Amino acid sequence: MGTQTLYDKLWNSHLVHEEPDGTTLIYIDRHLVHEVTSPQAFEGLRLAGRKPWRIASMLAVADHNVPTTDRTQGIADPISRLQVETLDSNCDELGITEFRMADVRQGIVHVIGPEQGATLPGMTVVCGDSHTSTHGAFAALAFGIGTSEVEHVMATQCLLMKKAHAMQVLVEGPLGKGVTAKDLVLAVIGKIGTAGGTGYAIEFAGSAIRALSMEGRMTVCNMAIEAGARAGMIAADEITIGYLKGRPFAPQGELWDKAVDYWRTLHSDEGAQFDKVVRLDAAEIKPQVTWGTSPEMVVAVDGKVPDPARESDPVKRSSIDLSLKYMGLQPNTPITEIQIDKVFIGSCTNARIEDLRAAAEVVRGKHVAANVKLAMAVPGSGLVKQQAEREGLDKVFVEAGFEWREPGCSMCLAMNADRLESGERCASTSNRNFEGRQGPGGRTHLVSPEMAAAAAIAGHFVDVRNF
């Protein structure tokens, strides 16, 4: 086979059929399902008189619509409730494993898959959700799909696709103190742009990536889609294997040993060729803050809001103008002078235990600033919440003036009751700063958990390295 990239290995091991023009049937090992993008697929399947091909490959959870406040009364919004009940009844009817709202294992689909060991190295993992790229942190080929493809996977266990180009993002050296996986991936997006990865599968590599925990690696791969790449991935190593050992869906005993032997082969071979290589020096990355309405609109915390007058490309200049208008920002304003109204620590990007620990350390013994109307910490799953509570992190957050919530997607996309009001400005650990994403007229600045926590205490952005 010659030298292969990790992407080549994952692709080739799932190839079922290939047409001369490169259109390929790829086998899917794990199909994660949530309530928003699945009802029409289940209905399509039913209308065509088809059954799911392999029910054991599916794992379902409601996360987008669920309340993060008291759940004993169920979901207040009748339309949200119907969507969640539709998932419940589809799973009941077909015998699909689902973690319901009262189950401690419930949480954000991209948090619970890895947490349960349902995401394993060497798998193809899909979900009707663009942040499925998260699972690539486990040396899996993981990508988001639309609802028609959700139905396609249910019916055939395969997807029709063409192989993407391969990009390597090589980040060497140590990250500085106070600089996180989130800053690293925001810096990558700032460098290559939100469309820089379009048509590519990105492999993140280099010593800075290898030094990350699985939580950090998931944060990086999660945002591959924000650089335009459907899939992000990282080679398997001892950190990957250590994370998976003993997880409920992970293999046990002899099968575990056999699997581990295979997983150790899941890396790009020495000398493997990529269509594109992007290099970053980890030591040069500073804490990042987005200022605009696209994740590529990002600067270091010691930087300033850009001046559209300095942009020569008319389309880009107009984008900056529109963004600054929407964000209510003046050109050349230092980032640290931007005052915030709300703080959101959560989402499939940054709601894992390590994220909560890091944020809690920043707020411990301090209090949220008077101008901050709401600061919330939303764990990624019931199990993350439980773990955080065992460590007393909930008390740290609550004593600092944060609200400690139930798990779900929450204010990352504001599909439930958690949202920004028009004009409100939020320091958010989520992944998208699009117009209206966190609520109509809401203004989102993407940051790391540490940076969000520090902003909550100061009432404006601060450089967490000096905090």
Add this chain to the structure above:
Amino acid sequence: MDKFICVEGLVVPLDRANVDTDAIIPKQFLKSIKRTGFGPNLFDEWRYLDYGEPGMENSKRPLNPDFVLNQPRYHDAQILLARENFGCGSSREHAPWALDDYGFRAIIAPSFADIFCNNCFKNGLLPIVLDTASVDDLFQAVTETPGYHLKIDLEQQSITTPNGIIYRFEVDTFRKNCLLNGLDDIGLTLQHVGEIKEYEARRKSEAPWLFT
């Protein structure tokens, strides 16, 4: 899926880059469990002056007169002219459903986000990539010429302007064939049932932990 062969229609220019699927169809409308009815809420936050919620009577809502889709000269447009990286962000297929339900049949842009592009083809909506200079020319022409129509011929892979200028475009052969014939992907894949089963049997022996 509806066939796509030829479309001749009015063009509307949406002059901004990186239009994301959250803008195309905001999240509150994703609570629907149906595939249809998203058209009135296409670009909801730009199109209306109030905050839209599911179940509202959209015809009574205040329109934003500055938004291009609301300008009378672009009513009933079938072709959307857009800028780079159109459809980025969320994988929601509700975005092409909304564009289709509104009446669009094709989108022309210098580039599209991958998942969105894929979702369009599954819904009989044709995403056409043209180089930036050609898109710039079309933006200028459509802005200067009321009633500007384009003729899109998928078979010939051509776009013809009212002056007879022809732009050629590339399209994946497989996708083209599916659109021209209105073929259903699942039906096509199920022609390979034998190979899928063979693959599964082989994989099960190599990597049994994937099948527990």
